[in-house]
Amino acid sequence: xxxxxxxLRKGLLERNDLSAQLLRExxxxxxxxxxxxxxxxxxxxxxxxxxxxEACQPGGSxxxxxxxxxxxxxxxxxxxxRLAESGxxxxxxxxxxxxxxxxxxVSSHLEGxxxxxxxLLFVENVGNLVCPADYDLGESLRMVLLAVTExxxxxxxYPQMFHTAxxxxxxxxxxxxxxxxxxxxxxxxxxxxxxxxxxxxxSARTGAGIPELLTVxxxxxxxx
Amino acid sequence: xxxxxxxLRKGLLERNDLSAQLLRExxxxxxxxxxxxxxxxxxxxxxxxxxxxEACQPGGSxxxxxxxxxxxxxxxxxxxxRLAESGxxxxxxxxxxxxxxxxxxVSSHLEGxxxxxxxLLFVENVGNLVCPADYDLGESLRMVLLAVTExxxxxxxYPQMFHTAxxxxxxxxxxxxxxxxxxxxxxxxxxxxxxxxxxxxxSARTGAGIPELLTVxxxxxxxx
Numbered sequence: 366x367x368x369x370x371x372x373l374r375k376g377l378l379e380r381n382d383l384s385a386q387l388l389r390e391x392x393x394x395x396x397x398x399x400x401x402x403x404x405x406x407x408x409x410x411x412x413x414x415x416x417x418x419e420a421c422q423p424g425g426s427x428x429x430x431x432x433x434x435x436x437x438x439x440x441x442x443x444x445x446x447r448l449a450e451s452g453x454x455x456x457x458x459x460x461x462x463x464x465x466x467x468x469x470x471v472s473s474h475l476e477g478x479x480x481x482x483x484x485l486l487f488v489e490n491v492g493n494l495v496c497p498a499d500y501d502l503g504e505s506l507r508m509v510l511l512a513v514t515e516x517x518x519x520x521x522x523y524p525q526m527f528h529t530a531x532x533x534x535x536x537x538x539x540x541x542x543x544x545x546x547x548x549x550x551x552x553x554x555x556x557x558x559x560x561x562x563x564x565x566x567x568s569a570r571t572g573a574g575i576p577e578l579l580t581v582x583x584x585x586x587x588x589x
Numbered sequence: 590x591x592x593x594x595x596x597l598r599k600g601l602l603e604r605n606d607l608s609a610q611l612l613r614e615x616x617x618x619x620x621x622x623x624x625x626x627x628x629x630x631x632x633x634x635x636x637x638x639x640x641x642x643e644a645c646q647p648g649g650s651x652x653x654x655x656x657x658x659x660x661x662x663x664x665x666x667x668x669x670x671r672l673a674e675s676g677x678x679x680x681x682x683x684x685x686x687x688x689x690x691x692x693x694x695v696s697s698h699l700e701g702x703x704x705x706x707x708x709l710l711f712v713e714n715v716g717n718l719v720c721p722a723d724y725d726l727g728e729s730l731r732m733v734l735l736a737v738t739e740x741x742x743x744x745x746x747y748p749q750m751f752h753t754a755x756x757x758x759x760x761x762x763x764x765x766x767x768x769x770x771x772x773x774x775x776x777x778x779x780x781x782x783x784x785x786x787x788x789x790x791x792s793a794r795t796g797a798g799i800p801e802l803l804t805v806x807x808x809x810x811x812x813x
Contacts, residue, residue, distance in 0.1 A: 370601060373594050406629040406718045406747060407739025438746050439719060462749055464688070464719035492746070494630045495663060495688035495717055514738035514764065515631025522662050522716070523630060525686055540738065543767040 381500055384468035388503025395480035398584040399488060401502050403526060404510035405519075406492030409536040411436070411444045412569040413510070413578075414487055418451035420579060421485070427579045434487040435474050437466040444489070454478065465497040466490050484584055494523040506582070508532045513541045517551035524558045531562070534578065538568040605724055608692035612727025619704035622808040623712060625726050627750060628734035629743070630716030633760040635660070635668045636793040637734070637802075638711055642675035644803060645709070651803045658711040659698050661690045668713070678702065689721040690714050708808055718747040730806070732756045737765045741775035748782045755786070758802065762792040 392399050402410050414434060420427030433454040436444045445457035456474050458466060471488060480486075488504065490497045509530040511519055514537055520527040527533065533555060541548065552564065565581065567574030616623050626634050638658060644651030657678040660668040669681035680698050682690060695712060704710075712728065714721045733754040735743055738761055744751040751757065757779060765772065776788065789805065791798030 370597055373597060377594060405631055405716070406743055407736070440748050441742075441745050443742060443745065462719070464717075491719065492629070493688075493717060493719055495686070495715065496720065512631070512738065514736065514761070514768070518665075518667060519630055521665050521667065524664050537738070540764065540767055543764055544738070 378499060381468050384472065385501035385503040388468055388472060389505075392480065392486070392503060392505065395483070396584070397480045397483050397486050398506070398582070399486045399502070399504045400582055401504035401507045402487055402489045402510065403494075403497055403507065403530075404492060404536075405494050405512070405515060408492070408510045408512040408515065409569055410489050410492070410510055411447065413534070413536060413567060413575075414489055415448055415451055416569050416572065416575050417487070417579060417582075418448060418453040418455075420575060422452045427576065428583050430484045430579075430583060431482055432485045432487065433478070433483045434489060435471060436489040437470070437491045439463070439491060454483075460491055464491060464493050464495075465500050466502060467500050468502050471502050485582060494519065494526045498526040498529050505584075506531045508534060508582075510534050510536050511551070511555075512537045513546035513548075513551075514544045517547050517554055520551070520555040520558050527555060527558050527562075530559055532581065533559070533562050533564045534574075535564065535566045536569065538566050538573060539570045602723060605692050608696065609725035609727040612692055612696060613729075616704065616710070616727060616729065619707070620808070621704045621707050621710050622730070622806070623710045623726070623728045624806060625728035625731045626711055626713045626734065627718075627721055627731065627754075628716060628760075629718050629736070629739060632716070632734045632736040632739065633793055634713050634716070634734055635671065637758070637760060637791060637799075638713055639672055639675055640793050640796065640799050641711070641803060641806075642672060642677040642679075644799060646676045651800065652807050654708045654803075654807060655706055656709040656711065657702070657707045658713060659695060660713040661694070661715045663687070663715060678707075684715055688715055688717050688719075689724050690726060691724055692726050695726050709806060718743065718750045722750040722753050730755045732758060732806075734758050734760050735775070735779075736761045737770035737772075737775075738768045741771050741778055744775070744779040744782050751779060751782050751786075754783055756805065757783070757786050757788045758798075759788065759790045760793065762790050762797060763794045 421432040442457035645656040666681040
């Protein structure tokens with residue numbers, strides 16, 4: 366990249382960091398826990414999110430949390446329509462080709478929502494293991510998904526992303542056998558770039574691991 | 590994005606287009622067919638490439654082509670080391686966090702190679718369904734992979750990438766059953782963004798579809 370681009374990009378990231386800090390303060394004041402969901406395209410972010418939103422609804426199997434979601438995509442509002450079936454408040458952020466979400470996109474899509482009424486806000490990023498790593502969205506927790514069908518080497522090849530993760534969730538565990546997934550190898554590669562990160566194993570299809578995941582994501586009493 | 594960033598990015602893309610055009614002329618003069626391989630992380634680019642390079646080697650099952658590869662990754666030279674086992678000439682391009690390959694990265698990694706001795710050059714891009722779509726690498730053919738484990742909706746959600754494809758290759762067909770992949774739905778979504786694109790079905794694990802793919806990629810006599 367040319368030095369002018371590098372410099373402008375640095376300025377852009379600094380401005381994003383300022384916007385993210387304002388968002389973070391706003392979320393803290395309202396007692397809203399915010400989870401930034403990141404992964405490759407097709408790692409199962411939306412399906413896992415659907416299960417979590419359903420579980421948090423009245424009558425669901427999960428904790429009694431008021432959960433909501435913002436979902437980012439380059440194009441279409443398919444995900445928001447699909448997730449709204451859960452009954453939770455959901456809004457789509459269409460980036461029109463932009464490869465990541467930015468803090469200002471999150472702010473502008475919160476308009477009209479009373480954050481005091483939201484305990485847990487999911488922000489599903491654009492599917493991309495590179496660019497979204499650099500953009501703080503004011504989240505409390507950065508959750509990176511790795512599908513067992515993607516292979517064991519992804520943490521080594523996309524270290525920036527896994528290096529910033531607070532929580533790594535292996536997805537599609539029901540396909541581990543057919544895909545020949547070597548879990549020890551994958552976890553070894555992950556530890557090499559992010560030694561102490563918490564890891565959870567899930568399958569949105571069977572429901573395995575989702576109660577444990579929701580326990581980890583539930584805001585602690587002093588946060589609420 | 591700010592207007593200054595948009596303008597600088599436009600300049601960067603224009604410079605890349607010029608470099609790509611020079612590369613394209615060089616490839617044409619040498620009679621080298623160049624394939625830009627694009628997909629999400631973990632869609633099976635490297636494994637499919639490995640099978641194709643092996644098949645083209647003396648004693649392999651494919652056409653007698655002198656094949657070589659450049660492989661792009663944000664970090665590690667694991668892929669180049671793995672692919673070199675095929676016996677073909679392979680070089681790694683480490684982008685150090687950059688989310689796509691550019692024409693100049695390709696040029697600088699060709700140094701010392703005699704293109705006249707290469708019939709088919711694969712350039713494996715960084716795993717990313719967004720950013721690499723904008724960067725011409727002087728290729729003859731743009732091949733976009735979609736793994737059946739990624740879901741049927743990816744063409745709709747990443748239209749820029751699929752819109753520029755000359756050839757779409759479905760990968761990991763051996764996992765279509767376990768993953769519950771709906772091929773008709775996926776192809777319908779693909780046709781919605783790229784109506785007449787050629788589609789091939791492959792499995793690097795079983796070898797299905799690889800001879801057909803190599804037939805499509807083999808330069809025609811008037812190109813050589």
